[in-house]
Amino acid sequence: MALLKYATQKNSMPDIVFFGTSQFAVGVLDALAQQDIIPKLIITTPTQPSGRQLKQTPPPVYEWAKEHNITVYQPEHMSDPVFLHCLDGHTRNDYSFQELSKTAWDIFIVSDYGKIIPKELLTIPKHGIVNIHPSLLPKFRGANPIRAAILEETETGVTIIQMDEKIDHGDILTRKKLDIPSIIIPYEILEEKLAALSGKLLADILPTILSKDIESIPQEHNSATYTKKTEKDDGFINLSDDPEKNYRKYCAYHSWPRTYFYTYKGDAQIRVIISDAALENYQFIIKKVIPDGRREMDWDSFVNGYGEPK
Template identity: 45%
Template sequence: MSKKIHFAFFGTPQFSANILSTLEKNGFSPDLVIAAPDKPVGRKHTITPPATKVWAQNRQIPVLQPKTLKDDAFKIELKKYTPKGGWDVFIVAAYAKLIPRDVFDIPKAKTLNVHPSLLPKLRGPSPIQSAILTENETGVTIMQIDEELDHGPTVAIKKVNINDWPIKLSKLEEILAEEGGKLLSSVLPDWVSGKIQAQPQDHSRATFTSKLTTADGLLNLKDNPADNIRKIMALSERSGAFFYTEHPKGSGKKIRVNVKDARLENGELLITSVVPEGRKEMSWDDFKRGFLP
């Protein structure tokens, strides 16, 4: 029987929890999960735990939720959970904060990150959405963390073949989380035992993503249909893909219309469902009858 790998996992959203589930299927379970603090969600601002916290608590795995990793208080807490033989490795996936050197250097095999792009392409905070918006392929990279964002040497890279590109963000997140978990599982034992070495990225080929805002989702329905479908697939489930139209009562006021679903057919954008401002979701045909001249 192989020796248990002792690791702490840094990650917060469902993407991270899905990676944990894939690691678990392959025989790897964290000793500790470090997640962002609970936060208010929805119109009622209900305080909600992150997906990784729920995942860990369902398995009686301890969880830390520090506001910052930069003070001594976090390191004191972390030390309380250190296994008898020390940490073998730390793993990071969508933690959303830079890990300081005095933390990522703690384990014997340092710290690995599961990054959902083909590094050095699409470094930064929105690699999955940016791939849908701008690329025709994507994948996952296992990399060793350094002090710069998504800059460290790579341990493994895998291109992931996607049918019917572009696809919706939630589906692509599921695929890349599973593939990232599988890829990490395949290299983790050899990485911890020192049998494989990380390779420097070609920084001259690096591209960078930015944090997407609500304004990025504005659609002009006269634009290239291929560009609009990319926006809808990348943004409709989060900040929203939307356009404005005249109020049906002729008041001159414009209303926002969120596009929920659409497809390309013979090169044309076919919107199938929308949510007009102040209304429930409806089909495009119903919307046209009630809102468009």
């Protein structure tokens, strides 16, 4: 493994801080771990209420850190002086913070963290901060590149950049297309594939970053496009729309907020979640649904009970 060879030459493994929150970031961590690249410190977002019961739920990266016995911090605000310049022994969010600026970190890795990294952090690690972005930058900057690709594109991939003060703006260190027959697949499947590619790609170039043997390329900023935040209403499907458009929406919003349509039973309007669908012979085929207040059922059972959607 390239990093192990580098570490042998330097007589130590690099000191890495990883910033991440989501399941995508967990996939990156898994892929890095397979290459024996383990961060010494993980920064993730605070625990939040989730689900119908509003149960306090830690982010996926927090769980990963605990499973691997890695110190993990959850700062409320990245610009908080307590986080940036805190003294040893100061407690916040039930964790005792070390002072980031007084530790000789080699590199920070950011992967779907969900918060803006303040410029004060850019100069702390010896080799700066690298950001893993699941799109072929400068296309689809922002927080929603995977869904955007499913909705609009025929190909996607991963870009690793040297982070600067602007969002997804830094110079490109490497970029690679995802080699699969089609990206029009459910979100969580594409997310998993892109995360695995991201971790492997970073592992391959990390020794050259640490040795300062890598050349970066400025992005073509005039060609940049941007993604938007997903809203609950984005999952609405008009069943008379183009079949491929509807299937792309089903795949993009499969995990959240789910795709749905409305129908009527008598005078009552009913919201129906599409839980299973396919694109067959250029037809959008709904296989299973969940009507409001009911359990999942196959399409034929739904039509028998509710009639064809209208």
